[in-house]
Amino acid sequence: MVPVSADQRRRRVGRSLVERIAWHRATRHQAEARSLLIVVRNLIFDYPTKRALCGVSFEIKAGTITGLVGPNGAGKTTLLRCLAGLDVVSSGTVSVDRIDVTEAPREVHRRLGLLQDDLGLYDALSVRQSLNYQAAAYGIPSRDRQRRIQDSINRLGIADRLDDKVGALSRGLRQRLAIAQAMLHRPKVLLLDEPASGLDPEARANLSELLRALGTEGMTLMVSSHILAELEDYTTHMMILRNGRVVEHCPTRAPVGRPRRLRVALVQPSSGLRQCLAADPQVSGLDVEGAAARFDFTGDTFAQAQLLRSLIQSGLQVATLQEEQKSMQSVYSEKMRGMKR
Amino acid sequence: MNPEFQRNLWLELPPHRMVAMPAVLVLVFFAAWLAGGSISFAGAAQLLIGLLLIIWGSRLAAEAVLAEVIGRTWDTQRMSALGPWEMTWGKLIGSTAFMWYGSIWCVIGFLLSPHGNFVLLIRLLLAGLEAQALALLLSMVLIRGESDSLRFQVTIAQTVTLLVMAPFLFFTMFNRPDSVYWYGFIIPFDAFVTLFQLVFVGWTVLGTYQMLRTALQYSKGSPTWLMFLIFSSAFIAGFDHLQSFVASAGMPTPAVTRLFIAFCAAIILTYACAVVEPKSLVRLRQWLALFFAGHMRQGEHLSPAWFAALVVAVVLGVLTVVNIVGLRAPGAPLPVGPLALVAAVLLFTVRDLALFYYLVLYSRFGGGNLVIGVYLIAAYFLLPVILSSARLGSLMPILVPSPSGPPELVVLPVLIEALAAVGLVIRRWRAASAESPSRMPGGL
Numbered sequence: 001m002v003p004v005s006a007d008q009r010r011r012r013v014g015r016s017l018v019e020r021i022a023w024h025r026a027t028r029h030q031a032e033a034r035s036l037l038i039v040v041r042n043l044i045f046d047y048p049t050k051r052a053l054c055g056v057s058f059e060i061k062a063g064t065i066t067g068l069v070g071p072n073g074a075g076k077t078t079l080l081r082c083l084a085g086l087d088v089v090s091s092g093t094v095s096v097d098r099i100d101v102t103e104a105p106r107e108v109h110r111r112l113g114l115l116q117d118d119l120g121l122y123d124a125l126s127v128r129q130s131l132n133y134q135a136a137a138y139g140i141p142s143r144d145r146q147r148r149i150q151d152s153i154n155r156l157g158i159a160d161r162l163d164d165k166v167g168a169l170s171r172g173l174r175q176r177l178a179i180a181q182a183m184l185h186r187p188k189v190l191l192l193d194e195p196a197s198g199l200d201p202e203a204r205a206n207l208s209e210l211l212r213a214l215g216t217e218g219m220t221l222m223v224s225s226h227i228l229a230e231l232e233d234y235t236t237h238m239m240i241l242r243n244g245r246v247v248e249h250c251p252t253r254a255p256v257g258r259p260r261r262l263r264v265a266l267v268q269p270s271s272g273l274r275q276c277l278a279a280d281p282q283v284s285g286l287d288v289e290g291a292a293a294r295f296d297f298t299g300d301t302f303a304q305a306q307l308l309r310s311l312i313q314s315g316l317q318v319a320t321l322q323e324e325q326k327s328m329q330s331v332y333s334e335k336m337r338g339m340k341r
Numbered sequence: 342m343n344p345e346f347q348r349n350l351w352l353e354l355p356p357h358r359m360v361a362m363p364a365v366l367v368l369v370f371f372a373a374w375l376a377g378g379s380i381s382f383a384g385a386a387q388l389l390i391g392l393l394l395i396i397w398g399s400r401l402a403a404e405a406v407l408a409e410v411i412g413r414t415w416d417t418q419r420m421s422a423l424g425p426w427e428m429t430w431g432k433l434i435g436s437t438a439f440m441w442y443g444s445i446w447c448v449i450g451f452l453l454s455p456h457g458n459f460v461l462l463i464r465l466l467l468a469g470l471e472a473q474a475l476a477l478l479l480s481m482v483l484i485r486g487e488s489d490s491l492r493f494q495v496t497i498a499q500t501v502t503l504l505v506m507a508p509f510l511f512f513t514m515f516n517r518p519d520s521v522y523w524y525g526f527i528i529p530f531d532a533f534v535t536l537f538q539l540v541f542v543g544w545t546v547l548g549t550y551q552m553l554r555t556a557l558q559y560s561k562g563s564p565t566w567l568m569f570l571i572f573s574s575a576f577i578a579g580f581d582h583l584q585s586f587v588a589s590a591g592m593p594t595p596a597v598t599r600l601f602i603a604f605c606a607a608i609i610l611t612y613a614c615a616v617v618e619p620k621s622l623v624r625l626r627q628w629l630a631l632f633f634a635g636h637m638r639q640g641e642h643l644s645p646a647w648f649a650a651l652v653v654a655v656v657l658g659v660l661t662v663v664n665i666v667g668l669r670a671p672g673a674p675l676p677v678g679p680l681a682l683v684a685a686v687l688l689f690t691v692r693d694l695a696l697f698y699y700l701v702l703y704s705r706f707g708g709g710n711l712v713i714g715v716y717l718i719a720a721y722f723l724l725p726v727i728l729s730s731a732r733l734g735s736l737m738p739i740l741v742p743s744p745s746g747p748p749e750l751v752v753l754p755v756l757i758e759a760l761a762a763v764g765l766v767i768r769r770w771r772a773a774s775a776e777s778p779s780r781m782p783g784g785l
């Protein structure tokens with residue numbers, strides 16, 4: 001056995017530590033790459049007289065719900081159609097579940113459901129016939145077909161409408177049928193173009209609940225909509241598209257482990273507020289203005305309760321302590337204003 | 342069962358229709374029998390089969406895909422797991438199931454009549470299938486464009502189908518010769534027509550299958566269209582009667598005359614494609630980009646149909662020229678007339694194609710096909726008539742390909758026109774390139 005000097009041992013330990021860190025990093029990158037379900041690079045799409053998408057690039061992780069927003073003509077529908085492989089891109093690449101949409105569109109279709117704004121239903125068929133046709137057209141084996149249909153109709157609440165003609169259904173019920181059809185083959189990704197348009201408030205609430213449930217189950221959703229307040233209920237990310245470009249793609253709420261922006265307001269200004277907050281190791285980015293202060297807080301809700309307690313114990317008259325969330329509407333408006341300037 | 346066929350059966354054959362169709366037909370047959378006995382009975386059955394399968398059936402077949410596009414269900418179908426073959430027969434037979442159901446009752450009526458002609462019956466049924474397959478194929482061609490008037494496309498598909506079927510129906514039903522002279526063979530007319538119908542149905546179904554295969558994104562090209570062009574040119578060149586039509590072209594031998602007829606057939610197909618097929622700027626741009634990048638195979642499905650037809654025409658034209666030159670006796674002068682004619686036909690075609698694209702893609706007039714129609718009538722009918730009336734017939738080669746006249750008059754003017762037309766298109770293409778968000782391919 002070759003004797004190993006202390007220096008060599010130290011170097012070897014050092015190297016193995018570096019290697020281990022590199023390995024961990026690589027593994028994390030691989031895991032992140034695996035979790036990327038949709039990857040779009042420099043996507044360009046031209047209509048005869050207009051460029052609809054101008055070098056769009058983004059990534060979407062599995063299990064997220066992305067709200068796709070933007071003014072009319074921004075390219076939202078075109079983007080969804082390119083993701084679904086329905087339109088041939090002028091240049092750039094789109095991959096879904098690591099499959100190139102241009103190279104193997106049929107493979108992508110098996111993993112993807114698309115709900116277009118006009119729904120695309122056969123009005124002359126009954127709900128039962130529509131679902132049977134869709135299940136057969138998607139190649140669902142006949143032994144599984146009725147079970148899948150039953151699952152979908154129970155979930156969408158249309159089990160009592162099976163014998164109704166599709167043309168006789170309300171917009172809300174047609175919407176539910178269209179979603180049931182799009183989900184029959186259990187896609188990994190569901191793209192929805194303006195799903196809430198024309199729905200009454202109750203139907204919209206039901207839709208939000210359904211989409212939230214699908215997200216919780218791990219389905220990746222991309223929802224284009226004009227109704228930002230509603231998207232806020234269930235989206236994890238927001239993507240703003242304007243003139244065929246992505247101008248913002250961000251999470252709609254801070255992920256677990258990331259600092260949250262809190263705002264505390266006192267009844268009257270106090271010099272003790274800054275001292276008290278600065279003393280807490282979980283507080284950073286402190287910004288005191290009069291009787292109020294804003295800061296980033298890394299603790300959870302229990303730590304937040306503890307912070308509140310310590311502020312009160314310090315003799316400060318706390319009026320409110322709350323998480324400061326920018327609404328999608330405010331982010332959208334800010335971005336749009338920024339673009340116009 | 343094929344899901345597409347099943348869906349069409351649900352839509353086309355609900356119980357009330359299944360009862361109504363025979364009830365109406367029985368009334369019509371009864372009225373025909375009262376009017377003229379069994380002869381009218383058979384005639385009514387024939388007429389009804391024609392109406393149901395050819396007139397109404399071609400409409401339904403044309404709607405089979407266009408109605409999906411209008412109803413926004415086409416994308417869902419494209420994303421489904423349905424294969425092109427399932428779609429082809431599911432749509433062809435499924436969308437016209439009601440017509441075939443009615444025809445079964447007519448066939449029963451026809452067979453009950455002692456005056457029924459069985460061969461005619463088979464031919465009528467085949468003609469129905471032909472019309473429907475052609476209408477479906479044309480509707481698939483028409484959805485390749487960027488037109489918003491999809492309802493109108495149904496009418497276009499049906500009208501073109503009926504125009505193609507009309508002469509065929511006239512010759513098979515009313516003006517039946519005893520035999521057909523084809524490549525020197527004397528073939529009984531009935532056998533020839535029946536065989537031709539079967540082959541025609543085969544080609545249209547194969548064409549529809551190929552179009553659906555492309556629409557469903559299964560493949561990016563196939564040799565089907567090229568094979569059809571070669572087959573059609575060879576088929577038309579086989580008719581011995583056509584030799585006398587082109588006798589004035591002065592081809593040296595019957596074999597070269599056949600080659601010249603095949604060349605003319607390919608030219609006619611080029612024009613037909615250029616007029617009927619929607620001219621999509623996006624598709625053209627994508628195709629040219631791939632073409633100039635050397636990816637011709639990948640861009641095959643994007644190429645306009647006239648391009649392959651023109652390539653076949655050029656090949657046949659070159660073969661004709663090679664044969665004309667090769668067959669002359671040693672020391673004999675070059676037969677300039679036929680050579681000039683072949684060149685003129687090709688140059689007229691290039692000129693017209695360039696002008697079609699100039700008019701349709703870049704003109705501000707709109708209504709592309711209408712403008713092309715007016716242009717063709719003016720160029721090949723009105724102007725020659727005016728020239729003849731003005732006793733300037735010697736200048737006719739300037740306006741139409743002519744076998745007579747000095748070769749320089751046959752070729753030079755049209756060569757200048759063709760170059761001018763191509764230059765015009767390139768200029769407009771460059772202008773459009775400057776306005777367009779993306780650079781035009783090919784360095785243009």
